[in-house]
Amino acid sequence: MFYPTGPGQNDGGLSRKHILAAIDESLLRLGVDYIDLYQVHRFDGATPIEETMDALNDVVRSGKARYLGASSMYAWQLAKAQHCAAACASSGFVSMQSHYNLVYREEGREMIPFCADQQIGVLPYSPLARGLLAGTRHQSQKPRTLRAGHDPLATSRYDESDFDIVDAVREIAAETSSSPAQVSLAWLLSRPAVNAVVIGATKVAHIDDALRSLDVSLDEPAAARLESLYTPRHIQGHE
Numbered sequence: 001m002f003y004p005t006g007p008g009q010n011d012g013g014l015s016r017k018h019i020l021a022a023i024d025e026s027l028l029r030l031g032v033d034y035i036d037l038y039q040v041h042r043f044d045g046a047t048p049i050e051e052t053m054d055a056l057n058d059v060v061r062s063g064k065a066r067y068l069g070a071s072s073m074y075a076w077q078l079a080k081a082q083h084c085a086a087a088c089a090s091s092g093f094v095s096m097q098s099h100y101n102l103v104y105r106e107e108g109r110e111m112i113p114f115c116a117d118q119q120i121g122v123l124p125y126s127p128l129a130r131g132l133l134a135g136t137r138h139q140s141q142k143p144r145t146l147r148a149g150h151d152p153l154a155t156s157r158y159d160e161s162d163f164d165i166v167d168a169v170r171e172i173a174a175e176t177s178s179s180p181a182q183v184s185l186a187w188l189l190s191r192p193a194v195n196a197v198v199i200g201a202t203k204v205a206h207i208d209d210a211l212r213s214l215d216v217s218l219d220e221p222a223a224a225r226l227e228s229l230y231t232p233r234h235i236q237g238h239e
Contacts, residue, residue, distance in 0.1 A: 014044035016055040023064050038065035039097060042238070043073040049084050057090035069123070071097035072237045075110035082118065093120060097198060099237035100124035100191075102133055102169065102184055102226055103162040106235055108191070116193035124188055127197040132162060133169055133184040134209075164229045172225065178216050181206075185213035187226055 012018065026035065038059060044052060059065045070078055070093040078096060085092035096115050098107040101124065115122050128134045166180070173183045188197055201207050218226075 013047055014040055014052040014055075015047045016051050019052070019055040019059065023059050027064060034063055035065045037067050037069050037095065039069035039071055039095075041071045041097075043070075043077040043081075049080055050088075053081060053084045053090060053092070054088065057085070057088070060091040067091075067094045069093055069095040069097060071125075072099060074235075074238060075114045078111070078120075079114065082120075095121040095123055095195070097123045097125055099126055100188070100194075101127050101129045102187060103129045103165050103230070104233070104236065105227075105230055106233065112191065112193055120193070121195040122191075122193040123196055123198055124194060125198040127188050127199060128181055128184055129162070132166060134179075134181040135166070135170065161231050165226065168225050168229055172218070172222050176216060176218075176222075178212065179209055181209040182213040182216050183218070183226075185210060186216035186218055187223060189213065190218060190223070 023035070023038065026038075027033070038056075040052070040056070056068050060068065068091055070081065078093065082092045096111065098111055100107045100112070100122070104126075107124075112122060114120075169180045169183050173180045176183065178186075185197060185199075188194060197210070199206060199210050201210070
């Protein structure tokens with residue numbers, strides 16, 4: 001919910017008209033009576049937050065969604081939405097889907113601490129940095145998968161400096177008899193407020209890695225090795 005789904009003025013954003021129309025269309029496409037978690041995927045600065053939260057509350061009150069989630073915004077924007085919901089005694093967000101992984105940790109500055117304090121669940125997307133942390137790209141070598149070689153977002157969001165972290169992930173994976181993907185997911189699942197990760201599984205092996213990461217235990221020295229190599233960067237993914 002947010003990105004345009006058609007050419008019309010009301011086919012995108014978080015206006016009341018679009019929210020109420022979009023939920024009905026989603027239910028029809030899915031063939032269900034309600035959605036467990038209904039997410040807005042960005043903050044809409046062109047629509048008053050009061051209008052957005054009131055419409056989302058109506059979606060919950062009507063039984064069309066059980067809970068509300070948000071995604072990729074600044075901590076102050078989430079706080080504004082939550083304050084609006086609390087002031088009107090209406091439904092607020094129970095989860096935040098953020099761009100968060102070993103090579104992009106800017107959400108750990110304000111968003112993750114805010115969610116932990118307010119008991120808002122965190123659902124990181126791109127947990128493997130579009131395959132980088134799973135070993136699909138090697139420095140100065142050809143990509144190992146089709147997606148790795150044709151993914152402009154991966155090129156724009158991650159760079160050569162990130163391979164130091166990738167190398168550390170591989171080393172710890174070898175030491176713990178696990179895969180780089182399992183180590184990366186295990187680190188993420190150990191972070192405060194993180195309840196689950198959003199994986200883009202296209203193979204059974206991807207699901208196996210995700211499940212096996214639950215059995216990977218990283219001690220403090222291993223986690224410190226992974227975290228010490230991080231390079232701060234500009235905020236990404238909120239646009």
